[in-house]
Amino acid sequence: MADLTAKTPCAGLLPLSIGTLTLTEVDPGHMTAVAPLKGQTSALSEALKTAHGMALPAPNRATGKDGARTIWFGHAHSLLIGPAPDPSLAQYAALTDQSDAWAVVRLEGPGAADVLARLTPLDLRAPQFKRGHTARTDLMHMMASITRTGPQAFQIMVFRSMAHTLVHDLKTAIEAVTARAG
């Protein structure tokens, strides 16, 4: 019997480079949904700090950095991205493996915010959406998670099954922005 071989959500679709903009698939490592048990939010935050070096993020915020990051992921959930969850977290939170559930891409380059402006109603102006800000929002017709990871860089996540549509929609918007720039 052959081993099972792994395929990433955007296999065969990315990377993409048009004009000054690049779209690449991110290997997020482990992704774990972390939902605090009743009354355990601060204990969980402490445990997260001890184990992974970052606090539990407030709504619409991300903590940590590339490689080990926790992003707010909607009502009562955060998503630990990068390391495998430390077993100590389990006593404070429901942990659910989501490593394979999301397509994760990185949009980078001058005009990245203009590209997203074609797809999401988020206010992405720098003072309103800084590095470390994150949101669950619409991306065209998909529900998405968008996090600013740099001055001209965003991490975008949608359901794995929608990877094809994600790349199509982003590519269309990148082409339009690039065409305007001339």
Place this chain on the structure above:
Amino acid sequence: MRLDGKGQIDRNSPVSFSFDGRRYQGFAGDTLASALLAHDVRLVARSFKYHRPRGVLTAGSEEPNALVTVGQGAAQDPNIRATTLELFDGLEARSQNRWPSLEWDLLALNDLGAPFLGAGFYYKTFMWPRAFWEKLYEPVIRRAAGLGALSGQHNADTYERAHAHCDLLVIGAGPAGLMAAKLAADSGADVILCDEDTRTGGRLNADTQEIDGLPGALWAEEITAELAAMENVRIMTRTTVTGAYDGGTYGALERLPHAVASRKGAPKETFWRIVAGQAVLAAGALERPVAFRNNDRPGIMMASAVRAYVNRWAVSPGRAVTLFGNTDSIHRTAADLIDAGVHVAALIDARPDATCDLDLRFYPGGQVCDSAGRKGLEAISIATPSGIDKIQTDCLAMSGGWNPSVHLTCHMNGRPVWNPEIAAFVPQPGMVPGLTAAGACNGQFSTHQCLTDGLTAATTALQALGRRAAALKSPRAEDTPYAITPLWSVPGKGRAWLDFQNDVTVKDVKQAATENFRSVEHMKRYTTQGMATDQGKSSNTAALAVLADATGRSIPGTGTTTFRPPYVPTAIAAMGAHAQGTGFAPQRFTTSHRASLDAGAPMIEAGLWYRPSVFPAPGETHWRQSCDREVGMVRNAVGVCDVSTLGKIDIQGPDAAKLLDFVYTNRFSSLKPGRCRYGLMLREDGHVMDDGTTARLGEHHYVMTTTTAAAAQVMRHLEFTHQALHPEWDVSLISVTEQWAQFAVAGPKSRDLLNGLLDKPLSNDNFPFMACGPASIKGTKARLFRISFSGEQAYEIAVPARFGDSLFRQLVARAETLDGGAYGMEALNVLRIEKGFLTHAELHGRTTAFDLGMARMISDAKDCIGKTAAQRPGLTDPDREQLVGLKPVGAIKQLTAGAHLFTAGDAPTRENAQGYVTSVAFSPTLGHFMGLAFVQRGPARLGEVITLVDHLRGITTRVEICDPVFFDQDGGRARG
């Protein structure tokens, strides 16, 4: 005629274009209108109803006459205003609503029939016979009257939608808008400045006033350059703000210049949603015509437009120009024409006390009462105290005063107020929250007033934003007082046009009043005044003034009609950009999608998901052949099917069992870890919402399965139950649908197949029916469930989605060595109907557990959502339609879903209906069609032969009511 030396056109960049097939040359900076006027082309359109010759009336987006069609085939774009259409090399424009040509339009005969074709004509004439309206009258009328036409093909152009955010949105970049933007920008606010023109400046580009000693257009250019250099300012030209919506949201349509739009990937237009903290409306004002007999001939134009063509585009619309009006606008135009060396034949100022120091024939207190000229103006008649004077002229510039562009302020149903000083409607503060009007649209007509009002409005907006206004002084500019004597229509016989676009005359409005359509809204519908692409921008105020006069009321007492978005015609293609075809919704692909396509499987949509219908084998030409084979494969060997699309909800926490007991009719707290159970979920109203199996993975850990298309609904239901009904429960919910690739392995050989793959072998004892638990494949962690939707011994194996493609290919390859293979949705459906298993064809929202024969699944020992409502007598009435099976006994062996059922001998009418068919399939296992249906008192009627009638497909046959489980009624095969 083109003038020398003036204007904002680039004479070094000639541009060639065609109109109605004739080639012309213009310059960069021209509009189609200015370029045609430069070539003395005055006849550019035929009117809506009477097909009267029409020419350019205005120089802006309010143009009612000069509409053209651009583009060919699918890209044909009708009703483009020549006055805002930027000239580009190769532009091909065509006139509309004429046959066979613009010059010789046979439908101009309508004009001779004018006495019969006035307002209300259609309503009164085409009343009978009733059926003729749709089949005869309407098509003929639509052919004879109208504007441009769409191609009837799918839109071929690229459009775009986008979002923008700012502290202050400034709408209009004339003097008021520029000052407002500058002050807000200097004060540190994020500013978006929109203008529908190709450049900023507004009227400054069309007029010759100076600001701070500079020509107005140059001043605008300088301040624009300053703004453009600021990081907090975004200038959007060619962008019309089309509507004001809730929460400080504004719609705006941006037209990209042809040179940009023709690049690969670039859109033709972008529809913006701009969210602004505050807005300043500096939309300016529109000059209004005067109604007099035959005031619609080509060559009769707005005075402000004539000025714009002379100053901005260096075009004189005539060689002997006359002017008529009731404000100083005509004097300004006369002065600019004289300056440009154009002959001015006469100036007729309706104000008796008017004076004029220009060197020309001057008629104070005169009124133009008629015009002559077949396809263009040749002469006008002037009513003076001493009689009628006739003057030769090829262009009449008229002005009836100015209407502030209050449109956007009315988009939330606010009403403007009448200002008798300027004989116009002006906005009141607060009509749109967060929007302040400034400048001409606020009734401030001198340049000086506009500049200072812009500053005032910006200061108000900044204050609301919590910002300190920077110090900025208003520059020096003219401050001529606005003097107007209202003049709506010149008395006299004949037709005097109010609404050029809809061919509505003074007579039509009076007729409306006579027939008691006295309300302004009724008058509008009766006459069609103010409808179509220009939405009555030039005609509304005059029409209601005439109505007020005819009904003996004041203008404010008569009131205005309602302005609604969009301010200018907006392509639906722009508002719905990228949502055409497959762009309508995201596509969800399973991990086995590629492998299924490789196997030649046609896809069907289930919700947003794409699932294989069948996997055709070589030689199979019809889906039924493939389906029958796949069913046989599962019944006799083993089949593999991707079931990842079913919703999977992970439920964790000490109160997980409580939640499940509350949402399901049956108990899950009693389920042992390592086991699955079928569950039924009700809506609050007692009807069935969904069904599925839930597995208990641990003491505080369950995984619920939902129907594919009901996944979101069930998730929402669980969240509502937790957040709103029982927030005290310690439980957390998350969808894991996307995390796992899950495959059904079904059939007598399913265990053999899996045992060749799993690290630990299965037996019927160590993993019995309805067991679940962890498994592994060469070290890869998996989840295994012994559940069956086919009635066979079956498993569902789930692996992290990254391995889905690989596992599916291996499972299918192994199945094929065991005389099995992949099966699709068609076979899945046949297998479940053979077993009487349900889908949302049966759980369609109007059925109860009682109807489904599952009343006993509602546990007596506990409460659940929907339990009480399900006990209502109406929902447990034995006469209700209940689930049964059907098999054919008549000559016709085919059953159809959607057919209705009747007691044998009854007429197949609605009153006699006994029930309906929800699912049908041909069972290769049993060799005949079978159906699931709901029949009144069904379970009590087993064996009865009834009539099936499919009124839509024209099928009538006899069927026997039977048990809904057609195959393996004791379920031994699944347990074996």
